[in-house]
Amino acid sequence: MQETKNQAVLDKLYELVQTCEDSVKEYQNAAKHLKEGELSTIFYRLSQQRALFREELKSCIRDLGGSDQPDTSFSHTLQRIWIEFKSGLNGNDTDKIINTCEKIERGAVQRYEDALKADPPEYIKEIISKQHTMIKGTFTQLEEFKRNSG
Known part of the structure; x- marks a missing residue:
């Protein structure tokens, strides 16, 4: 049973x-x-923050005995290709770029909530919760950028 739970986590x-x-x-x-x-600087810093989040999560995976080099899922690959294509169309349209980032954050918030429901060990739950809170804060910040740009 524990092995099945660990695999779900x-x-x-x-x-x-x-x-x-x-x-x-x-x-x-x-x-x-x-x-x-x-705004460009803020987005660059957010990319750095997410890279740190990724590394924290990889450490958790290693702690649970998993490989920190998982296969890229097909859905994420398609999503990334679509985002890159759409961003190319956006050019320098700030509102469209913010909207795209907002959609990414909305999905991230949901995936983090789903991960918390998998009942990970307490120390991992704390890491996920902290990251989830920061991502929700970013989503709120993006909404504020959108209100102020219009």
Whole structure:
């Protein structure tokens, strides 16, 4: 039973690692395409934050005996290709870039909530909860950027 539970937790952690990887790439892409220096800097810092999140999660995976190099899931690959394509169309349109990042965050919030429901060990739950809180804060910040840009 414990092995099955660990596998369920590992599966959720793998999904979160991929979510963070997608966020790193999207925020780097957004930072490159934005004209505003401050917003570009914020998005670059968010990409760095998500890279740190990814590494924390990989450490948790190793602690549970999993491989920290999971296969990229097909759905995340398609999502990333679509994001890259869509970002190319967005060019320097700040509102569209913020909207795209907001969608990424909305999905991330849901995946983190799903991971918490998998009942990971307490120390991993604390890491996931902390990251979840920060991602929800980013989502709120993106909503504020959108209100202020219009």
